[in-house]
Amino acid sequence: MTEQSYISERKKMIEENLKAVRNDIAESAIKSGRDVSDVHLMAVTKTVEPQFINHALSLGATLIGENKVQEYLSKKSELSVPFEAHLIGHLQTNKVRQIVGEVDVIQSVDSVKIAKEIGKQSEKIGITSDILLEVNIGGDENKFGFTPEEITEKVYEISEIQGIRIQGLMTVPPFDVEIEKTRIFFSNMRQLFIDISDKKIHNTNMEILSMGMSGDFRQAIAEGSTLVRVGTAIFGSRYYNR
DSSP: OOHHHHHHHHHHHHHHHHHHHHHHHHHHHHHTTOOGGGOEEEEEOTTOOHHHHHHHHHTTOOEEEESOHHHHHHHHTTOOSOOEEEEOSOOOGGGHHHHTTTSSEEEEEOSHHHHHHHHHHHHHTTOOEEEEEEEOTTOOTTSOSBOTTTHHHHHHHHTTSTTEEEEEEEEOOOTTSOGGGHHHHHHHHHHHHHHHHHTTOTTEEEEEEEOOOTTTHHHHHHTTOSEEEESHHHHOOTTOOO
16 A cells, blocks of 8 residues: 555545544434533544644544643644644653643643642643543552542642642543443442532532543443543554554
8 A cells, every 4th residue: 555545545534433433422412311512522642643633633623632741742733723632641740841831631630749740830831720630430450540539539639739720520441341331430420520510619610521432432421421532433543554
């Protein structure tokens, strides 16, 4: 396959996939009695080359998510269409200074330490950074995040940090669980989201419940997700063969 054929074929695939994902989101929302406009689609661009991200943006994608600070920063200048960007991968303390001010939301805040560093670096450049707090809803020892039992207490603590604003919660359920069983985790997340929202905590806006990825976003929508993070189902395997 020539380079040009590969590019053309992959762009066509992205177009078809994006249309199918949007249809699935709409169908899932309607089936759950929800307004389609209440569910936002994030195109996860991990390992995806800028030309294919730009193609998705040209097709109307407006929100992208990246896992790694350096990868995002290396691509950012090559993205030609206006977009909103979120960091969704684990953030190390020594990378905070590099990413603050470069993305619209940092979704993966999984410790008070990271929250404090984001606040510190945000104040240095005179901004307030929007963040989500990550919850390890399945108690998976291989995942980061606050436990369901401690999250409310941590929201109170983190809400007092200057330079940040809590905009909601995010989660990744255990990978080794059957798809339908993930609904239990998503349902529990939704309840946490509602409970925290009801408390009207200072500097906390429960506007985003980020849950659901390529394999389980339909179940997440059924349980109240407001933002689904979809990569493979749009761009194909990260090891897409030429």
